[in-house]
Amino acid sequence: MATQDTQQQFGDYLKVLRQSRNLSVRELARRSNLDAGGITRIEQGKVSPTLDTLKALAIALEVPPSDLFTMAGYVIPSDLPSMSTYLRTRYGLPEDAIASVDEYVQKLIQEKGLNPDGPAPFEDETENPDKK
Known part of the structure; x- marks a missing residue:
């Protein structure tokens, strides 16, 4: 279970990844087949992403899924x-x-x-x- 700090750190990390690829939230949502509002809530640290969400984001952002799993607190x-x-x-x-x-x-x-x-x-x- 992710803590609020982990959620916020992951949200910040996701936002930086997205922006470094010059993607809007809507474009990332389209590429990952996720809801733009859900991505915004993740970036704001309000919710923790599921493993399926992390996999979809990894594919859309072209990063190893393990990087996102670790940053989201799924690996110690x-x-x-x-x-x-x-x-x-x-x-x-x-x-x-x-x-x-x-x-x-x-x-x-x-x-x-x-x-x-x-x-x-x-x-x-x-x-x-x-x-x-």
């Missing part, structure tokens, strides 16, 4: 493949290129103090139900 970071696996599978990069990208990502993780495993339980929540 721990379910994603490793960077190496993704680069090897998606782009067929040679091992030396993958090692170079992985080295750069590790450097960024250290510089920014990021946890590559994502937040600990409730770390990104506003309230921990166990503390009640």
